Amino acid sequence: MPDTQNRSVTRSFRIVDALSKRNGTGVSELSSAVDLPVSTVHDHLQALRSTGHVVKEGTEYRISTRFLELGHRDRRQREIYTAVADELSTAAEETGEQATLIVEEGGDGVLLAVAEGEQAVDLPAYPGARVPLYANAGGKAILAHVSPERLDELLDRQAFEPITKRTTTDRDVLLEQLDTARERGYAIDRGERIVGFVCVAVPVLDRGDTVRGSICVCGPESRMGAARREEILSTIRRVANITQVNMDYV
Numbered sequence: 001m002p003d004t005q006n007r008s009v010t011r012s013f014r015i016v017d018a019l020s021k022r023n024g025t026g027v028s029e030l031s032s033a034v035d036l037p038v039s040t041v042h043d044h045l046q047a048l049r050s051t052g053h054v055v056k057e058g059t060e061y062r063i064s065t066r067f068l069e070l071g072h073r074d075r076r077q078r079e080i081y082t083a084v085a086d087e088l089s090t091a092a093e094e095t096g097e098q099a100t101l102i103v104e105e106g107g108d109g110v111l112l113a114v115a116e117g118e119q120a121v122d123l124p125a126y127p128g129a130r131v132p133l134y135a136n137a138g139g140k141a142i143l144a145h146v147s148p149e150r151l152d153e154l155l156d157r158q159a160f161e162p163i164t165k166r167t168t169t170d171r172d173v174l175l176e177q178l179d180t181a182r183e184r185g186y187a188i189d190r191g192e193r194i195v196g197f198v199c200v201a202v203p204v205l206d207r208g209d210t211v212r213g214s215i216c217v218c219g220p221e222s223r224m225g226a227a228r229r230e231e232i233l234s235t236i237r238r239v240a241n242i243t244q245v246n247m248d249y250v
Helices: 002-020 027-034 038-050 066-076 079-084 087-095 137-143 148-156 171-184 226-249
Strands: 054-057 060-063 098-105 108-116 187-190 197-205 211-220
Touching: 002 027, 002 038, 002 060, 027 038, 038 054, 079 098, 079 108, 079 211, 079 226, 087 098, 087 108, 087 211, 087 226, 098 137, 108 137, 137 148, 137 171, 137 187, 137 197, 137 211, 148 171, 171 187, 197 226, 211 226
Parallel strands: none
Antiparallel strands: 054 060, 098 108, 098 211, 187 197, 197 211
């Protein structure tokens, strides 16, 4: 019975995941996407409708806003999210670029909060988006400050697939980059995840020097020269420090 229950739950989440990638879809199309019989998919959809997690519009299904509610509730319960408060928006305002709060979850980087400055380019970034830790500055800032044992665990879970021509796909090269990031206190990526964009990030550490996340700012390469990066780093270091103080003492 437990194996059957586990398989059923796994199938439901496969269906939910497939639905989330489509702007409404029918049972047959969904059946092909998840490689399950139409009857099985239909049964799972009806169960998900009964709990309010899936809605039906005409002949098409989509996930409901219940997932938005759950994600928002979870986010507000995270200490680092409440600690960063308005500071992330301040960072975006001062830099003019996109600023994000990134945490590690399940071996991925997760954008917990996103703020846009006046000059920010519309990038594929939104709360809850998952990004590979090895291919962006925010992820590298986190990896550079985890314990050696945890680092091995996290790197074992990375795909090291080339997202762009500049993506670091060699584990040894990445380890060298992490050593450098640890020494200078910030990480950088130059078009490793998004072509033409440079991102810089600093870790958010708690009072015990445990990394809790990172603050990252990304902008077009044309606006991210050395002098500009130093200005941005000054801003996000301040944001990270305030976040740490809020977590430790407020």
